Amino acid sequence: MVSKKDGAFVRGLAVKKNRLESGAFLVEGEKCLLEVLESDFEVKKVFCTTTFFEDYKNDHLASVEVEVVRQEELEKLGTLTSNNAGIAVVKMKTATRFVPPQQGWSLLLDRVNDPGNLGTILRIADWYGIADVVCSENTVDVYNPKVIAASKGSFTRVRVYYETLGDVIQRYPEIQAVGAELDGMSVHEYTFPARGFLVMGSESHGIDPLVRSQLTQKISIPSFGGAESLNVAIATAVLLDNLNRGRVERSR
Amino acid sequence: MVSKKDGAFVRGLAVKKNRLESGAFLVEGEKCLLEVLESDFEVKKVFCTTTFFEDYKNDHLASVEVEVVRQEELEKLGTLTSNNAGIAVVKMKTATRFVPPQQGWSLLLDRVNDPGNLGTILRIADWYGIADVVCSENTVDVYNPKVIAASKGSFTRVRVYYETLGDVIQRYPEIQAVGAELDGMSVHEYTFPARGFLVMGSESHGIDPLVRSQLTQKISIPSFGGAESLNVAIATAVLLDNLNRGRVERSR
Known part of the structure; x- marks a missing residue:
């Protein structure tokens, strides 16, 4: 039975203000839980069902504080409608300033407001x-439980920063800033350089005019039908796929 | 003020059984509403706000039965949390048997259960x-309000069929059936023929074994990082983008 104090604290982490105050966030559901327990994030406590505990007590859960609770309690504590595994309270990473890798690409997101996206x-x-995703300050919080859930554990491997995108582009004039815009050059015609920033704007507003004025290239996804636009996550995937054509695939 | 009878009927259309019995479905929100009013779908009635009515009474709404209602009523009638435009009751199209186009590609979806996807x-x-999307019988109903909303009006331009996918593939042995599978050939290496079926399986189960045994080619999206999989909608976009490389873009 979860104590009143713990219950209030965990439930509170669904709200950004409380996450900022406590420096902690929630990770829910089996897949995300296993990923965060294997990652370099510091897990402060796990609330989980007996089944999950029995399955993982000797490996994933071996060196972490655990409280076994009923599934109904989990579902009251967290944000998932159905959760038969557990919830972890995890320490946020200290925010650092973005430094682009010596080669390859980083993603710059302008005002992506939907946590699922x-x-x-x-x-x-x-x-x-x-490896690096830089969000404009008005992009949704990466520690929002819906962002964590939709990332399916990928939040443990991709570093996320919140900075003014214009400043980032200005700091690295030697790196090309390529933005997705409906009137850009077809990505099927475009040859990506070895290093760059891929800038994606919000679905409803596109890229902020100031950031847009700093782009070295505008690219678009060719359309062959009637839809007016693609969702920003869909467009990101298509552009990253084009960017990676010709690279050697990771061995499985 | 919506009559009790109308209210119960409209609210009932959120449920598949009622849609099948009445042969009607709901279209909600401004974008989808305008698209369906411009399409060849038969709109039986529109419930809308005064603002929407004043904006479109002379064009989109000119030849359709309209009832002006308050926004709160709309939100009670329909499935959207917020709807300041309207709801249309629309007649389903008569189900026909899928016949593939003489050239180009069709999409075959196996057990896509999430309406958003x-x-x-x-x-x-x-x-x-x-032009054509063929769904396995156990794929979610295209007239589900969440499917209609997520399609952003594209349901008016893409024809959707429900058939046994194995039968469709068997009926057209001259058409290649190319399926997305994690162990398939890299789509970056693959040359798509001019005509084909692109088969996408459910995220959790992949393509049904029987359908899989009928594929003429398995393809995959190269991975360069740590994520185990991509969402089925994301994967569909990446594959269709590869398929369309080299085609001439629709003029805007």
Whole structure:
């Protein structure tokens, strides 16, 4: 039985203000839980069902504080409608300033407000081996439980920063800033350089005009039908796939 | 003020059984509403706000039965949390048997259960000019309000069929059936023929074994990072983008 104090604290982590105050966030559900327990994130406590505990007590859960609770309690504590595994209270990483890698690409996100979209983008970035995602300050919080859930564990492998995108582009004039815009050059015609920033704007507003004015290249996804636009996560995947054509695939 | 009878009827259309009995479905929100009013779907009645009525009474709403209602009523009638435009009651199209086009590609979906995914896939198919999407019988209902909403109006341009996928593939032995499978050949290496079926399986189960045994080719999306998989809508977009490389873009 979860104590009143613990219950209030865990439930509170669904709200950004409380996450910032305590420096902690929630990770829920089996897949995400196993990933965070294997990662370099510091897990402060796990609340889990007996089944999950029995399955993982000797490996994933061996060196972490655990409280076994009933599934109904888990579902009251967390944000998932159904959760038969557990919830971890995890320490946020200290925010650092973004430094681009010596080669390859980073993703710059301008005002992606939908948590599902940001989580899905982290999963896509992870698939395509993008290590760093820089979000504009008004992008949704990466520690939002819906972002964490949609990332399917990829939040443990992709580093996320919150900075003014214009400043980042200005700091690295030697790195090309390529933005997705409906009137850009077809990505099927474009040859990506070895290093760059891929800038994605919000679905409803596109890229902020100031950031847009700093782009070295605008690219678009060719359309062959009637839809007016693609969702920002979908567009990110298509562009990263084009960017990676010709690279040697990770061995499985 | 919506009559009790109308209210119960409209609210009932959120449920598949009632849609099948009445042959009608709901279209909600401004974007989807305008698209369906411009399409060849038969709109039986529109419930909308005064603002929406004043904006469109002379064009989109000119030849359709309209009842002006308050926004709160709309939100009680329909499935959207927020709807300041309207709801249309629309007649389903008569189900016909799928006949593949003489050239180009069709999409075959096996057990896509998430309505958001199916809607997003319709929008992607529409972007890439795919006219026909054939769903396995156990795929989610295209007239589900969440599918309609996620399609952002693309349901008016893409034809959707429900058939046994194995039968469809068997009926057209001259058409190649190319399936997305994690162990398939890299799509970056693969040359798509001019005509084909692209088969996508459910995220959790992949393509049904029987259908898989009928594939003429298995393809995959190269991975360069740590994520185990991509969402089925994301994967569909990446594959359709590869399929369309070299085609001439629709003029805007």
